Amino acid sequence: MRTFMHLLVALAASAAAPAWAALNVLATVPEWGALAEELGGDKVKVYVATTALQDPHHIDAKPSLIARARSADLVIATGAELEVGWLPLVLQQSGNPAIRAGKPGYFEAAAQVSLLEKPVRLDRADGDVHPGGNPHMQTDPRNIARVAGPLAMRLAELDPPNAEYYQQRSQAFAAKWTAAITKWEQQAAPLKGVPIVAHHKAFPYLEAWLGLRQVASLEPKPGVEPTTAHLSEVLATLQRQPARMIIRAAYQSDRASQWLAERTKINVVALPFTVGGDDQAKDLYSLFDDTIKRLLKGAQ
Numbered sequence: 001m002r003t004f005m006h007l008l009v010a011l012a013a014s015a016a017a018p019a020w021a022a023l024n025v026l027a028t029v030p031e032w033g034a035l036a037e038e039l040g041g042d043k044v045k046v047y048v049a050t051t052a053l054q055d056p057h058h059i060d061a062k063p064s065l066i067a068r069a070r071s072a073d074l075v076i077a078t079g080a081e082l083e084v085g086w087l088p089l090v091l092q093q094s095g096n097p098a099i100r101a102g103k104p105g106y107f108e109a110a111a112q113v114s115l116l117e118k119p120v121r122l123d124r125a126d127g128d129v130h131p132g133g134n135p136h137m138q139t140d141p142r143n144i145a146r147v148a149g150p151l152a153m154r155l156a157e158l159d160p161p162n163a164e165y166y167q168q169r170s171q172a173f174a175a176k177w178t179a180a181i182t183k184w185e186q187q188a189a190p191l192k193g194v195p196i197v198a199h200h201k202a203f204p205y206l207e208a209w210l211g212l213r214q215v216a217s218l219e220p221k222p223g224v225e226p227t228t229a230h231l232s233e234v235l236a237t238l239q240r241q242p243a244r245m246i247i248r249a250a251y252q253s254d255r256a257s258q259w260l261a262e263r264t265k266i267n268v269v270a271l272p273f274t275v276g277g278d279d280q281a282k283d284l285y286s287l288f289d290d291t292i293k294r295l296l297k298g299a300q
Contacts, residue, residue, distance in 0.1 A: 023159055026072040026099075028083050029056050030275040031138040032109060032147075034284050036076060038173050039152045043162050047072075049090075052277035053251045056082055057223070061089040069094035072105070073158055076151065079108030080115060080135035107154050109147045113137050116204045138274060139206035141181050141288055148173055180285055185210075188292050194299050195241065197234065197266070199226075199248035199257060202273065210295070215241045218248075218256045226256035238264055245269050245298035250277035269298035 022045040027033035033048035040046070047068050050056050056078070059065075069075065069090050077083055091099060091106075098105040115133025137143040152170035156163035192211035199218045207214055216237050220230040238260075245267045246257045257268045271291055272281035280290040 023073045023155065024071050025074045025076060026068050027076045028087060029078055029138075031144070031284065031287075032076040032078070032151075034275045034287075035144060035148060035151060036074075036155075038284065039148060039166060039169050040155055041165070041169055043159065043165060044155070052272060052274045052281070055251055057085060059083070059086045061086045061093065066090055066093045069099060070096050072096065072099050074105050074107060074154065075099045076107050076109065078135050078137070079110035080132040082110075082135035104154065104157055107151060109137065109143075109151075110135060112147045112150050113143045116208065117201065134201060134204050136202045137205050139203055139271075139291075140209040141177065141184065141284075142209065143205060144284060145174065145177055145181070148177070177284075180288070184288050184292050188295065191295055191299060194245075195243040197238070197243045197246040197257075197260065199246070199252050202249050203247060203271075206271075206291075212295075215243050218246070218260065228259075231256060231259055234260060235263055238266075245295075247271055247295075247298070249273035267298040267300075269294050271295075 022043055023040065025033070025036045025040070025044050025046045027036055027046060027048045029050050030048050030052050033046045036044055036046050049065055049068070050059055072094075075087075075091070077087055091101070096105075097103070100106060110132060115135070115137065117134040119131065149170060152166045156166045159166070188210050193213055194211075195213045195215045196207075197216045197218065198207075198214050201217065201219070201222045203212075203214070206212065216234045218226045218231065218234065220227065243264075243266055246260060247269045248254065248257050248271070250270055250272050254268065254270070260266070261268045270278075271294060272278045272287055275281055275283060275287050277287070278290065280293075281287040
C-alpha cells in the first residue's frame with residue numbers, strides 16, 4: 001500500500017511539473033535580451049547583465065553576475081570587444097564550460113553583421129578603438145534582423161524539442177520587423193542629410209541607416225572625456241559647418257552637450273540607445289519609435 005501511494009505521489013508530481021525547462025539566457029546588453037524574448041517567448045528565461053543607463057564597456061564582474069553565468073545555457077554578447085573588460089572574466093569565473101567562446105552556449109551578434117569603422121591601425125593613443133569595428137550595431141534595426149535569424153537557430157540547436165516553436169516565432173518576428181523598418185524609414189525621410197554632432201562614436205550605424213551627417217564629435221578620441229579645449233574646437237568647427245542637433249546616448253553625461261548647446265543654441269537629443277533608455281523605449285519596437293520621434297523633434 002505504501003509503495004502504491006508513493007507511485008501516486010510521483011505521478012502527480014510528474015503531471016504538475018512542466019514538460020520543458022526554460023533555457024536560461026544571459027544577455028550582456030538590453031537589446032539582445034529583448035531579442036531573445038521576442039524569439040524565445042515562454043521557452044526562455046532572460047537575464048540582462050547591464051541596463052541602458054550603464055556604459056556597456058565598463059561593468060564590474062560581480063559575484064551575482066558570475067552566478068548568473070554559472071547557471072546559463074546561453075550567453076548572448078555583442079562581441080567586437082564591447083564587453084572585453086568584463087565578460088571574459090565572468091565566463092572564466094563561472095566554471096560553466098557550455099558558455100565558453102566557440103561553444104554552442106556562446107553567441108556573438110557581431111559575427112552576424114558587417115561592422116563599420118574597422119581601424120586601419122591599432123594604437124591606444126587613438127582612444128578606445130575596437131579592432132573588429134564599431135560594436136554599436138543595434139542603432140540600425142536592419143542589424144537586429146540580421147542577428148535574429150541566426151539567434152533563433154541557436155536557440156533551436158540548444159533546445160531541439162522546441163525547434164519548430166523558435167522557427168515560427170522567428171518568421172513572425174521577421175515579417176513584423178520588416179514592416180516596422182519600412183514605417184520608420186518613411187517617418188525619418190526628413191532626417192536625410194541633417195548635420196549632427198555626436199557625443200561618442202556610438203551612432204555610425206544610425207547615421208548610415210537614416211543618412212544623418214556627423215560634422216563633429218564631443219569626444220576628442222573615442223572613450224576620452226571631452227575637455228574644454230576640445231569643445232572650443234568643436235564650437236569653432238560649427239561656426240563653419242553648422243549642425244542641427246547634438247545627440248548622445250542616455251547613459252552619457254549631459255555636461256558637454258549642454259556646454260555646447262548654450263553657446264550654439266543647438267538642440268540636444270538624448271537617445272535611448274537601447275531598450276530601457278527612457279520610459280518610452282520599453283521593447284525593440286518602441287525603442288525605434290522613440291528614437292525616430294526624438295530625432296525629428298530635435299531637427300526642427
